[in-house]
Amino acid sequence: MFEKSLGLALGLLGTVQSFTLMVSRSFRYLFVHFRLRESLLEMDRLGVGSIPIVFLANLFAGLDMALQFSVVMAPYGATNLLGKVVATSVIRDMGPVLASLVMSARVTAGIASELGMMATTQQIEALLVMGVDPVDRLVAPKLLAGMVMLPVLSVVGDFLGVLAGLAVAMFGAHVPAPLYWSGVRTALTLPNLVNGMVKPFVFGFILVSIGCYYGLRTSGGAQGVGRATTKAVVYAAIWILIANFLISKLLIDVWGWKL
Amino acid sequence: MIRLEKVTVAYGSRVILDAIDLEVPTGKTMVILGESGSGKTTILKCVLGTLHPHSGRVLANGQNIATLNDDELLRFRQRMGMVFQEGALFDSLTVGENVAFWLWEHTDLSEEKVEARVRTLLRFVGLEDSIDFRPSDLSGGMRRRVAIARAMAAEDPAFMLYDEPTTGLDPFTSKSICDLMRRVQREFSTTNIVVTHDLTDAYRVGDLFTFIKDARVIATGSRQEIERSSDPFIRTFLSLDS
Secondary structure, eight states, X not given: OHHHHHHHHHHHXXXXXXXXXXXXXXXXXXXXXXXXXHHHHHIIIIIGGGHHHHHHHHHHHHHHHHHHHHHHHGGXXXXXXXXXXXXXXXXXXXXXXXXXHHHIIIIIHHHHHHHHHHHHTTHHHHHHHTTOOHIIIIIHHHHHHHHHHHHHHHXXXXXXXXXXXXHHHHHTXXXXXXXXXXXXXXXXXXXXXXHHHHHHHHHHHHHHHHHHHHHHTOXXXXXXXXXXXXXXXXXXXXXXXXHHHHHHHHHHHHHOSXX | OEEEEEEEEEETTXXXXXXXXXEEOTTOEEEEEEOTTSSHHHHHHHXXXXXXXXXXXXXXXXXXXXXXXXXXXXXXXXXXXXXXXXXXXXXXXXXXXXXXXXXXXXXXXXXXXHHHHHHHHHHHTTOGGGTTOOGGGSOHHHHHHHHHHHHTOSSSOOEEEEESTTTTOOHHHHHHHHHXXXXXXXXXXXXXXXXXXXXXXHHHHOSEEEEEETTXXXXXXXXXXXXXXXXXXXXXXXXXXX
């Protein structure tokens, strides 16, 4: 029993160590050996390629949220606050979290399976042999792309979510558009905006780094690729939710209970 | 020259290489023979520095690979070409891009010069017409040829390592790959290590031969010396092949 626990603890320490090493090397390469072409390509693949699903997710989340809030608020005659409530929820939490969770299915899985396939077909070894660090060539550009593109997607997704909320507010809850927009404007406070930008930045890092980590460590052929991909997606989703709570808590501690 | 001195590699209690000694003189081809799982590929990994031996030294032109840090290793590998079992071509790149990869990474050559070098290398391996193909469009033999061209992309590769370069190929293609490996050695004076379990191909490309069994070197020498060996394993290996 003790030996098993010790083995687990050592395994966990080893994982933390190798993950930290990979990430620190990536950041080092971003400064000492920046790859503009690869980074732009990754931004296109990870970010632009994810636009349709992020938009769809935010559109329906905005619609649903406005619908649910209007049902709760209508009996209290508070539907005039719908714009503020929808915008606050979307910007602070729903937008970044939803975009990240949807993207974890696409981006994290894509990265883990791509790198996993490369690892099992010795392409990663081939890179090393050719004097190229896989972290430099493969991980660093993806990491940068994730941290840049997720905030961008999140902002556009937030706007779409708020816009979808307007449709429900106008046609479902009969809230006039100017009233809805004035509510939205009051939600555009510094704490909310910081919240809405910091989260996707961190989530972008989580999505990509976990995908890369499990992808690079893949072994065992096609089955191994499947295992690595599943692990990466599950861990990325869990860490996004954990990080979401921690960032919320941290920012609330910094800003106080302001909206 | 590549030299392994008392190299030991073990995973837990499982010993993969047990105090191996090996010497490949400059410009020669050493073929390492043995059963599957006998540790042949592990020797290549030690030479590449992707695996550090638990004890012993691996020297390439007098430089101890085990003492190099990550950056020094990456620089050291720039003078080394490796041909993997299935080629290990980058499947997101075309044939031409695979061969150009090393040049893009380690030189400041203009695109025109890179393309000229890529065409020269692909002509050398007989695949200039396939420059725009994807690796998935190639046969096994063609993939190995591209892998050889890619490994030769460095202006002055000092060492070439081949891991089972003819596995899974028909006899004609195997022979053509062996002929190509010989041409590489002749024209570029590289020091080569070839891992294989195919004796016919080993005789085609090798100057020296080493047999590995149970993690140890049981014989090393020229073809004549190997054929004179009285070791029962080698006798069986030679008789099975013939």
